[in-house]
Amino acid sequence: MGHKPYHHFPLMDKVVGSLTSSDRYRETKKITLLGAVINLFLSLIKILVGYTSQSQALIADGIHSLSDLISDGMVLIAARHSHRKADENHPYGHGRIETVATVALGLLLIVVAGGIAVDAVRRILEPDFLMHPGILALLVAAISIVVKEVLYRYTMRVGAKFKSNMLKANAWHHRSDAISSVIVLAGVGGTMLGFQYLDAIAAIGVAAMIVKIGWDLCVQSVRELVDTALERETVESINDTIMHVDGVRELHSLRTRRMGGEALVDVHVLVNPKLSVSEGHHIGEKVREQVVKQVDEVSDVMVHIDPEDDELMARSHHLPQRQNIINKLKHYWSGIPEADLIDNITLHYLDGKIHVELTLPLDKMESQQHALGVAKQLTEASKEDKNIADTRVLFH
Numbered sequence: 001m002g003h004k005p006y007h008h009f010p011l012m013d014k015v016v017g018s019l020t021s022s023d024r025y026r027e028t029k030k031i032t033l034l035g036a037v038i039n040l041f042l043s044l045i046k047i048l049v050g051y052t053s054q055s056q057a058l059i060a061d062g063i064h065s066l067s068d069l070i071s072d073g074m075v076l077i078a079a080r081h082s083h084r085k086a087d088e089n090h091p092y093g094h095g096r097i098e099t100v101a102t103v104a105l106g107l108l109l110i111v112v113a114g115g116i117a118v119d120a121v122r123r124i125l126e127p128d129f130l131m132h133p134g135i136l137a138l139l140v141a142a143i144s145i146v147v148k149e150v151l152y153r154y155t156m157r158v159g160a161k162f163k164s165n166m167l168k169a170n171a172w173h174h175r176s177d178a179i180s181s182v183i184v185l186a187g188v189g190g191t192m193l194g195f196q197y198l199d200a201i202a203a204i205g206v207a208a209m210i211v212k213i214g215w216d217l218c219v220q221s222v223r224e225l226v227d228t229a230l231e232r233e234t235v236e237s238i239n240d241t242i243m244h245v246d247g248v249r250e251l252h253s254l255r256t257r258r259m260g261g262e263a264l265v266d267v268h269v270l271v272n273p274k275l276s277v278s279e280g281h282h283i284g285e286k287v288r289e290q291v292v293k294q295v296d297e298v299s300d301v302m303v304h305i306d307p308e309d310d311e312l313m314a315r316s317h318h319l320p321q322r323q324n325i326i327n328k329l330k331h332y333w334s335g336i337p338e339a340d341l342i343d344n345i346t347l348h349y350l351d352g353k354i355h356v357e358l359t360l361p362l363d364k365m366e367s368q369q370h371a372l373g374v375a376k377q378l379t380e381a382s383k384e385d386k387n388i389a390d391t392r393v394l395f396h
Contacts, residue, residue, distance in 0.1 A: 028167060031158045035151055035174065039065050042144055042177075053190075057202040058185040060116040061144065064176055075329035097179040100167045109214030111171065117207035120200045136194070140181045141185040148178035160326070176213045180206035226259040234295065238265060241294045247271055247283040252311055253304070262299040265291060271352055273307035280305040307350060314352030319387055322347055325354060333383040338364075338374045353389035356382060362395035371395055 046062030049055075069115050087136030153176040187202020229235060235256055242251050250270040269287055271280050284303035291301050320328075326345060333339035341360050348355040357380060365371040375393035382391040 001344075013230060017078065026029065027158050027162065028164065030042075031155050031167070032170065035155060035170065038147060038151055039177075042147065044143065045140055049136050051139045055108040055137035055188050055199055057120075057199045057206065058137045058191045060120070060203040060206055061141070061177070061184045062306070063116065063182050064143075080097055099221045099224045103175065103225070105169050106214040106217035109176070109217070111136060113207040113210035113214065116210070117204050120203035120207065120258040122201045124197060126396075131219050133191070133245060137188045138185065141181045143187065144181040145178050148174050148300065150183065152178060169221075170214050172217065175305070176210055179209055183209070224258045226229050230256040230258065230263055230297075238267075238291055238295055238298065239344070241290050242287050244269060245283065245286050245290055248287065250309065252309065258297075258372055263295075263297045265301045266304070267301070268304045269311070270306045270309055273348055275307075280307075292341070307348070314348070316349040316352055316354075319349055319352070319354055325385070325387070328385055329356070329382060332384050333378060336374070336377050337379065339378065350389075354385075354387050355389050357394065359396055365395070 031323040043062050043065035046065055046080040047057050048060035050062055051056075081221075152171050153175055155167060155171035157166075159171055183202045183205045187199040187205075190198030230238075236255065237255065239251065239254060240253075242248060248271065249268050251267055252270070255268070267287070269284065271283055275283075284305050287303050288301040290296050306340075319325075325347065329345070330339070338360065341364050342358050343361065344359040346357040348357070360371075360374070362371060365374065375395075378393055379391045382388050
């Protein structure tokens with residue numbers, strides 16, 4: 001192969017089984033709208049009952065549910081844009097919109113939790129402001145636990161189905177609401193039994209839990225934004241898939257990164273250095289096809305075909321280009337009449353040198369001995385160039 005072509009395959013509307021990005025958007029919209037309706041209802045009920053039943057923890061839980069409603073809106077906006085195909089301004093697609101939205105969700109959780117904790121601490125320090133919840137608050141907390149746990153499981157299942165970290169983040173937002181309602185249940189129950197600080201302490205517990213979830217979501221998404229590699233197991237799976245493609249001798253410089261719910265891969269693949277460009281390209285296409293097929297989250301692969309391991313062998317960038325070396329060869333062969341019969345010259349740039357292959361028609365030679373003599377003359381003449389490692393003459 002005379003050069004190392006880059007094969008870049010544009011992002012496609014990848015089909016995983018029978019699922020496409022359109023399915024992803026439709027399902028994301030459906031589950032998020034359902035969550036938004038539930039969150040609106042729960043937040044209003046919790047805040048209203050919290051005030052009427054004197055439960056600071058339930059009011060905090062209602063605000064938490066309200067933050068869920070805001071996050072649902074952010075998810076809908078992000079999903080609407082992130083499912084769009086690549087365009088001129090976004091050649092890698094719009095998947096990172098999901099990632100940015102996930103960071104925003106995490107920050108929103110942390111901010112909401114901070115407000116809840118500050119208010120709860122203030123009430124503990126000033127006992128006159130402590131609330132005294134009743135049985136209605138206990139009932140609303142119990143209902144919230146069941147509803148939000150069901151919503152968490154449904155959303156997480158859809159998020160896992162479409163490899164969407166944004167949906168998983170929103171699912172955890174629902175789960176955090178369910179867990180916070182458990183804490184509220186304990187706090188309200190304890191306060192009703194005479195432990196007057198438990199409701200405020202429960203509110204602080206809810207806040208701490210929300211901060212942890214928000215922090216984890218932010219860290220995970222920021223890792224994606226700075227192009228952190230995929231998990232070790234996934235990278236090993238990609239490596240094994242490539243090595244099983246016929247024609248691949250070795251690989252190196254395997255790089256991976258996430259973009260929304262999908263993953264991108266760059267890799268250098270080593271093939272036989274004497275293959276044709278078209279066969280090398282074919283191997284590159286097979287590598288891409290197999291990786292996208294075998295590793296669900298991978299949607300795009302850039303394959304760099306190498307005729308040699310460019311991390312170990314001498315570089316060839318300093319060598320003259322084809323036309324330059326052809327002109328020199330013709331000069332070296334000027335005293336050999338048969339040189340005009342050469343019908344193809346192939347150059348292999350390997351290990352810092354040029355390897356030349358010539359083809360001539362055998363029927364133009366007077367005899368086999370004549371052909372061997374011509375081959376020797378061409379080979380010897382080529383040795384004048386220090387950049388040429390060897391010359392091979394073929395007859396057809």
